[in-house]
Every structure is written in structure tokens, then in C-alpha cells.
Amino acid sequence: MGKTFQRPEALSDAVTHYCPGCTHGIIHRLIAEVIDELGIRGRTVGVAPVGCAVLAYNYFTFDFQEAAHGRAPAMATGIKRVRPDLMVFTYQGDGDLASIGMGEIVHAANRGEKFTTIFVNNAVYGMTGGQMAPTTMPNQRTTTSPFGRRVDEVGMPIKVAELLAALQTPGYIVRQTVISPKYIKRAKRAIKQAFTYQKEGRCYSFVEVVSTCPTNWGMTPMEAIQWTQDTMLPYYELGELKTPETTD
Amino acid sequence: MGKVLMKGNEAIGEAAIRAGCLNYFAYPITPQSEVAEYLSRRLPEAGGVFLQGESEVAVSYMIFGAAAAGARIFTTSSSPGISLMCEGISYIAAAQCPAVFVNIMRGGPGLGGILPSQADYFQATKGGGHGDYRMLVMAPASVQEAVEMVMTAFPLAEKYRNPVMILGDGLIGQMMEPVEFPDDLRSEPSNKDDWATNGMDTRRSDKRNLVKSLFLDPDQLNRNNLALKAKYDRMNREEVRYETYHMDLDYRVLIVSYGTMSRVCRTAIDNLAEEGIDVGMIRPQTLFPFPVQQVHDAAQKQSCVHVASIEMSMGQMVEDVQRALQGVKPVSWYGKCGGDVPTPEEIMEFVRTLL
Amino acid sequence: MQSEVMFAGFGGQGILLSAKILAHAAMKDGYEVAWIPSYGPEMRGGTAYCTVVVSDRPIGSPIIRNPLHLVAMNRPSLEKFAPHVKQGGVILINSSLIKISSSRDDVDEIRVPVTDIAKDLGSTRSANIVALSAFVARSRILDMDLIRDCIKEEFANKEKIIPLNLAAVDEGQKAGLTA
Numbered sequence: 106m107g108k109t110f111q112r113p114e115a116l117s118d119a120v121t122h123y124c125p126g127c128t129h130g131i132i133h134r135l136i137a138e139v140i141d142e143l144g145i146r147g148r149t150v151g152v153a154p155v156g157c158a159v160l161a162y163n164y165f166t167f168d169f170q171e172a173a174h175g176r177a178p179a180m181a182t183g184i185k186r187v188r189p190d191l192m193v194f195t196y197q198g199d200g201d202l203a204s205i206g207m208g209e210i211v212h213a214a215n216r217g218e219k220f221t222t223i224f225v226n227n228a229v230y231g232m233t234g235g236q237m238a239p240t241t242m243p244n245q246r247t248t249t250s251p252f253g254r255r256v257d258e259v260g261m262p263i264k265v266a267e268l269l270a271a272l273q274t275p276g277y278i279v280r281q282t283v284i285s286p287k288y289i290k291r292a293k294r295a296i297k298q299a300f301t302y303q304k305e306g307r308c309y310s311f312v313e314v315v316s317t318c319p320t321n322w323g324m325t326p327m328e329a330i331q332w333t334q335d336t337m338l339p340y341y342e343l344g345e346l347k348t349p350e351t352t353d
Numbered sequence: 354m355g356k357v358l359m360k361g362n363e364a365i366g367e368a369a370i371r372a373g374c375l376n377y378f379a380y381p382i383t384p385q386s387e388v389a390e391y392l393s394r395r396l397p398e399a400g401g402v403f404l405q406g407e408s409e410v411a412v413s414y415m416i417f418g419a420a421a422a423g424a425r426i427f428t429t430s431s432s433p434g435i436s437l438m439c440e441g442i443s444y445i446a447a448a449q450c451p452a453v454f455v456n457i458m459r460g461g462p463g464l465g466g467i468l469p470s471q472a473d474y475f476q477a478t479k480g481g482g483h484g485d486y487r488m489l490v491m492a493p494a495s496v497q498e499a500v501e502m503v504m505t506a507f508p509l510a511e512k513y514r515n516p517v518m519i520l521g522d523g524l525i526g527q528m529m530e531p532v533e534f535p536d537d538l539r540s541e542p543s544n545k546d547d548w549a550t551n552g553m554d555t556r557r558s559d560k561r562n563l564v565k566s567l568f569l570d571p572d573q574l575n576r577n578n579l580a581l582k583a584k585y586d587r588m589n590r591e592e593v594r595y596e597t598y599h600m601d602l603d604y605r606v607l608i609v610s611y612g613t614m615s616r617v618c619r620t621a622i623d624n625l626a627e628e629g630i631d632v633g634m635i636r637p638q639t640l641f642p643f644p645v646q647q648v649h650d651a652a653q654k655q656s657c658v659h660v661a662s663i664e665m666s667m668g669q670m671v672e673d674v675q676r677a678l679q680g681v682k683p684v685s686w687y688g689k690c691g692g693d694v695p696t697p698e699e700i701m702e703f704v705r706t707l708l
Numbered sequence: 709m710q711s712e713v714m715f716a717g718f719g720g721q722g723i724l725l726s727a728k729i730l731a732h733a734a735m736k737d738g739y740e741v742a743w744i745p746s747y748g749p750e751m752r753g754g755t756a757y758c759t760v761v762v763s764d765r766p767i768g769s770p771i772i773r774n775p776l777h778l779v780a781m782n783r784p785s786l787e788k789f790a791p792h793v794k795q796g797g798v799i800l801i802n803s804s805l806i807k808i809s810s811s812r813d814d815v816d817e818i819r820v821p822v823t824d825i826a827k828d829l830g831s832t833r834s835a836n837i838v839a840l841s842a843f844v845a846r847s848r849i850l851d852m853d854l855i856r857d858c859i860k861e862e863f864a865n866k867e868k869i870i871p872l873n874l875a876a877v878d879e880g881q882k883a884g885l886t887a
């Protein structure tokens with residue numbers, strides 16, 4: 106991590122709109138570093154979700170499209186099918202990907218579309234003010250689950266990585282987090298691996314990143330990290346669920 | 354119960370409960386997520402059903418299913434979400450089920466913005482989804498009126514077995530005003546045994562009910578569309594609602610404006626009157642049916658030289674105003690649609706240019 | 709007669725709440741009221757503002773560019789809104805955080821160290837109530853006891869903090885009258 110304090114070329118110097126302690130910024134940085142290291146900035150197209158990261162394009166210095174809520178994987182499919190030489194990724198939150206966009210992500214993954222998805226799982230709808238998400242933890246209070254998520258009424262949180270790994274076609278499915286330097290290193294390795302598989306034209310690649318939303322969790326950034334460690338990580342287990350080697 | 358100070362979004366949620374609707378499905382979207390947040394607390398307490406759907410598409414079919422099963426049901430959303438619901442609304446209208454939709458409009462097209470707008474006028478009044486259907490559309494200009502419209506929407510939806518839409522804007526949702534929930538607007542759900550799929554045992558009948566919208570036989574489809582048309586014609590005859598302002602004066606300009614925009618116009622009209630310029634206003638409370646005749650008649654007044662449609666859109670209602678006037682007086686449009694609501698001063702400025 | 713009061717400050721300074729208490733009190737006094745928040749992307753972190761309209765007639769435009777009064781809790785909001793205040797209105801400046809003046813000589817500008825007063829009472833979180841009370845005392849827009857009643861109602865579920873907020877009313881009132 107020698108270059109940590111140097112801004113990657115793929116990252117802009119725009120002032121962040123993310124809240125203090127939000128992990129979106131770290132994930133952006135990892136993506137930018139990977140794009141720099143692979144030397145693909147000039148042929149990369151990102152697809153932004155609708156969520157706090159709708160403005161992600163302000164922080165990157167390469168081409169970007171802005172999708173409708175949940176539809177990023179369909180847009181990425183469109184790009185990749187007409188321009189297979191481009192490097193394409195979607196960046197999506199849990200409301201965007203696992204709620205309204207569940208259809209699009211499952212089918213893009215199942216077709217083995219050769220783009221990459223970075224899935225930011227922060228267990229709430231951040232942008233709209235902290236409503237319940239499909240990934241909200243049991244008994245977690247949100248603005249639309251004021252008595253805590255009742256799993257008898259709305260089911261257990263969806264483990265998206267496992268769900269996609271159950272499909273035969275998608276090649277690379279992994280879950281990591283960014284709540285400490287150790288984890289950040291692993292997350293970066295996973296993102297780089299995902300982009301590398303895409304570069305090689307091998308498979309669909311998906312990186313879930315277990316993240317924080319201190320603002321809507323009503324916690325300090327430190328408390329949010331602790332809560333992620335104690336509550337989310339035991340449920341959302343980290344690691345590779347699938348690689349092309351295990352699939353081939 | 355006396356007056357309470359409430360945010361429009363919360364008042365809308367409470368109004369539905371007071372009207373006797375205890376079922377709500379929705380998906381969050383700014384600037385109306387407070388309705389869902391409020392009802393996620395209130396409905397369990399009131400013994401009702403609250404469920405956050407996975408998308409607005411899904412919600413519109415949850416609404417369809419519940420309405421077809423005979424329940425009083427409603428949802429709320431904002432522009433991009435309503436676009437997704439339009440598919441379901443088309444099916445609900447075709448299958449003749451009652452349901453209430455609230456659209457707290459924000460600026461579009463596309464993701465647009467989250468500030469107030471009236472740019473979904475066409476979508477609400479001229480279709481939105483596919484096919485020959487209409488919704489009865491009511492547009493509140495205050496939190497109190499939003500409450501009353503929500504409460505009257507349920508019996509109207511049941512009377513016509515058709516979706517009813519409350520078309521508000523972001524300010525109506527976000528503003529707090531004093532409200533009362535009139536007891537006399539509470540209504541009993543109508544008997545739906547003739548058509549609803551509420552279970553043959555429930556209605557003690559051997560005749561099964563079928564809710565559907567597929568009519569492959571052209572005669573049958575035409576007949577269904579004629580039945581729908583008959584209902585819309587009846588709405589045109591019986592449900593037109595509007596309010597007037599300064600119409601007893603010899604106004605030189607007639608403004609047509611609705612919702613939040615009409616309140617700004619009211620202030621502009623007061624100020625213009627002080628300058629000696631008389632302006633009248635018709636405020637449609639129903640956008641479909643549109644007060645065609647009333648606008649037409651009001652424009653006929655000798656003193657009136659110009660009619661202006663003032664709306665937070667790039668000129669949508671103005672087409673209905675033109676349709677009403679049939680060319681008897683010149684019509685123009687004034688509006689803005691970025692979320693910045695025009696000020697009284699801007700409207701005064703515009704009116705002066707007409708004279 | 710219509711008055712418009714704009715409350716402005718950082719998100720988290722309790723702007724919306726003090727505005728709501730004023731609107732509630734005015735409603736109890738029989739006035740027509742509207743509480744109009746700024747909502748939008750600028751809310752996160754940036755300046756939050758909220759306008760309360762109090763009138764003896766039905767309220768027309770909820771869009772207020774030129775309020776009669778301004779309660780400015782931080783410097784950016786004073787700079788942004790002070791030029792728009794109507795002649796003859798009150799501009800209350802939170803002098804704990806704002807060192808500059810409005811540079812207006814056609815308004816009644818008062819400087820009240822609301823954050824410091826609240827700190828002395830035990831919690832800066834009551835600064836919004838100190839400011840509200842100082843403003844009400846100065847402008848005489850409403851009777852102070854109505855504000856007290858509404859505070860009791862507002863915090864009915866958090867009884868523990870009622871005494872602190874009532875003390876904030878007393879101190880705010882004093883400061884508003886002597887400033």
C-alpha cells in the first residue's frame with residue numbers, strides 16, 4: 106500500500122458528498138487503483154446505480170452512465186454486447202440490486218454477461234433515509250421497520266452472493282468487507298481479480314462488499330465498524346464462493 | 354378531535370386509516386417516503402397491513418391482487434415510481450378494480466430531481482400506462498385538502514371500480530399545516546360480492562368470480578372498452594370539482610392553476626388587485642375530469658382578454674385549457690420545472706406581459 | 709397580517725423542531741400556519757432552513773423568498789438569507805458562532821449567544837429552544853406561555869428533557885429582551 110496517499114489517476118479530486126465514516130469512498134478508491142494498475146481507464150465504462158452512489162461518476166475520471174433504479178445490469182449488458190472490448194462494471198447498493206433490481210442482476214449473471222458488479226451491502230436504503238433493505242439484519246430497526254426487521258413477516262436477509270453462486274453460469278462470486286486495513290487489502294485483491302477475469306473475457310464477476318452506513322444506522326463510524334464485525338460478518342461470511350476454476 | 358399540525362405525507366397516511374383503509378403496500382422514494390415510515394408504525398397499531406414491496410412494479414400488482422380480493426387498498430409513490438406502477442394501473446383499470454394511488458410529484462423526466470413539480474399531469478390524466486383507460490385525478494392545494502381528497506378517494510374508487518389518483522407535489526408532502534380528519538368522510542367499504550374474488554364461501558355463492566383483462570374476442574374487448582368509456586363519461590358529468598378566486602370581478606386575465614402552484618397564483622392575484630389589475634382564477638380540483646365547461650364559460654366574460662395556464666411543468670395542462678376554450682380567447686402558458694416553484698412576483702411579471 | 713419567520717443553520721441544530729414549535733404555538737393561538745422545510749440534497753451536512761408562515765387569513769404562496777424575520781444559527785445562513793429579510797423584521801444572530809453582523813440598518817438585529825447559553829444550561833442541544841424563545845420575546849409574535857405549552861407537548865414522550873427546555877425558554881426570553 107505504498108501509494109495510498111497518492112490519488113489514482115482514475116479517481117477525481119472532487120469533494121466527497123458521502124457522510125463521514127461511509128465506506129463508499131474506500132470502495133471507490135479501490136476500484137480506481139485497480140483500474141490504474143490494469144491500465145484500462147481509457148476503455149472502462151462504469152454504470153452508476155440509484156442510491157447514495159448515484160453521483161459516483163463525480164469521483165471517477167472515465168466514462169460513466171447513470172441507470173434507473175435497479176437496472177444497471179441491463180444497461181451494462183447492452184454496453185458489453187455491442188462493445189465487448191470495453192471494460193464495464195456496475196456499482197450498486199442493496200436496495201438497487203437486491204430489491205428493485207433483483208430480476209436484472211440474476212439474469213445478467215445467469216447469462217454470464219462479461220462485466221463486473223461491485224455490490225455495496227450496507228443493510229439499509231441509504232439515500233432515501235434509512236428504510237429497510239432486503240439485506241437488513243433480523244431485528245434491525247430502520248425507518249420502515251420501526252419495531253425491528255421481523256423475519257416472520259419479511260423473511261431473512263438475502264445473501265446475494267450465495268444466491269448468485271447457486272447459478273451455474275456466473276464464474277466469479279466473492280464477498281469481502283472494508284472495515285479494516287486487513288480486509289481492505291483482501292477486498293482490493295477481489296476487485297482486481299474480478300476485473301482481470303473480465304479483461305480475459307472469461308466470465309461474469311461479482312464482488313459483494315459488506316459496508317457501513319453510520320448515518321442511517323444512527324452510529325458513529327467506529328460503532329458502525331464494530332456492529333458490522335459483530336452482527337453482519339457472522340451472517341454474511343467473507344470469501345470466494347465461486348471461481349471460474351471451480352466452475353470450469 | 355381538533356386540529357393537529359401534521360406533515361402532508363403523514364397526514365395522507367393517517368387520512369387513509371381514518372377513511373377506513375387499513376392496507377398499504379409501497380416502495381420508498383423521496384419526497385414521500387414519510388408515508389411509508391408513518392404507516393409502518395401506525396398500521397400495525399391499528400390492526401392493518403403494512404408491507405414494503407421489492408419494487409413499484411411489484412407494489413402495483415400487490416395492489417391489484419388485494420383490490421381484486423375486495424380489500425380497500427392504497428399506495429403512495431413519486432414520479433419515477435409511478436412510472437413503474439403504470440403497468441399495474443392499466444391492468445387494474447381494465448379489470449375494473451378500485452384502488453387509490455397517491456403521486457407526490459418530483460421533477461422529471463428520468464431521475465430528474467426531488468423537488469416539487471407538476472410534470473406528471475399527462476401521465477395522470479391521459480393514460481401513463483397502455484390502453485384506453487382513465488383515472489379520476491384529484492389535486493390538493495393544501496395538507497387539509499390532501500386529507501379530504503384521500504378520504505373521498507376510496508368511495509369514489511369503489512363507486513366507479515376504477516383507480517383514483519391523488520396528484521400532489523413535493524411541497525404538499527413535505528409541508529406541515531393544521532389538519533382535521535372529518536368524521537363524515539369516513540365510509541364503509543362497498544359490497545363487492547358481485548365481482549371480487551373474495552372466496553365463494555365468503556359471499557355464500559356458488560358462482561365463481563373472475564378478475565381479468567384479456568379479451569381475445571374483438572367484440573368482447575370493444576364491449577369492455579365501451580363499459581370503461583361509459584364510466585369515464587359519467588365521471589365527466591358527475592365528478593368535476595373546482596374552486597374559483599376573484600371570479601366576481603371584471604378580470605382581464607383568467608388564470609387556470611392547480612395544487613401548490615394555485616396558492617402562489619392566489620398571492621399574485623391579491624398583489625395585482627392592489628395594483629388595480631383584476632385577475633380571476635379557476636383552480637381545478639379534479640384534473641380528470643377537467644372542468645372544461647367552467648373554464649370555457651369563465652373565459653367568455655367580456656373583460657377577459659387572456660387565459661393563462663400556470664403550472665410547474667413545461668406546458669401540459671395548457672392543452673386541456675386550449676381544448677376547453679376552442680379558440681374563443683388567446684391562451685398562454687407559464688411555468689418552471691426544475692423544482693424551483695415560481696414566486697408570486699414572477700407570476701405578476703408574467704401576467705403584466707399579457708396586458 | 710402575515711409574518712414569515714425563517715430558521716436557518718446547520719443540519720442537526722434543531723432548526724426544523726424550533727420552527728415546528730413556533731408553528732404549533734401559532735396554530736393554538738388560532739392563526740393559520742404553514743411550516744415549510746427546505747428539503748433536498750443540500751440537507752446532508754449543509755445548510756438547513758425552514759420557514760414558518762403565521763397569518764390571520766388562509767395562506768397563499770408557501771414559497772417565501774423574503775421572510776419578515778430570520779433566526780440565523782450559523783454564519784453561512786446569515787450571509788445567505790439576511791439580505792432577503794423584509795424591512796422592519798427581526799434578525800436574530802447566534803453570536804456564539806457568528807462574529808459578523810447582518811450589515812442591515814433597516815431591521816431589528818439582535819445578537820444572542822444562544823449556543824453558550826444552552827451550554828451553561830447543560831446541553832448545547834437546547835440552543836434551538838433558546839433561539840426560538842429569544843426571538844419570540846423580541847418580536848412579540850406570540851405569548852411565551854404558548855411556547856412553553858407546546859414544548860411540553862412536543863417532549864411528552866421524553867419527559868426527562870422538559871425541564872431543560874423550559875429553562876432554555878426562560879433564559880432565551882431574558883436574553884431576547886435584554887439583547
Ligand SMILES: Cc1ncc(C[n+]2csc(CCOP(=O)(O)OP(=O)(O)O)c2C)c(N)n1
Pocket residue numbers: 155156157158174197198199200201202225227229230231232233238318380381382383409433434437
Ligand atoms: C423507481 C424508483 N423507485 C424509488 C426510487 C428512490 N430511491 C432512490 S435510492 C433508493 C435506494 C437506495 O438504497 P441502496 O440501493 O441500498 O443504496 P445506498 O443509498 O444505501 O448506497 C431508492 C428507493 C427511485 N429513484 N426510483
Ligand code: SF4
Pocket residue numbers: 122123124126127128129157227231232317318319320321
Ligand atoms: S447515507 Fe449511508 S450510505 Fe449514504 S453516504 Fe451516508 S453513510 Fe454512506
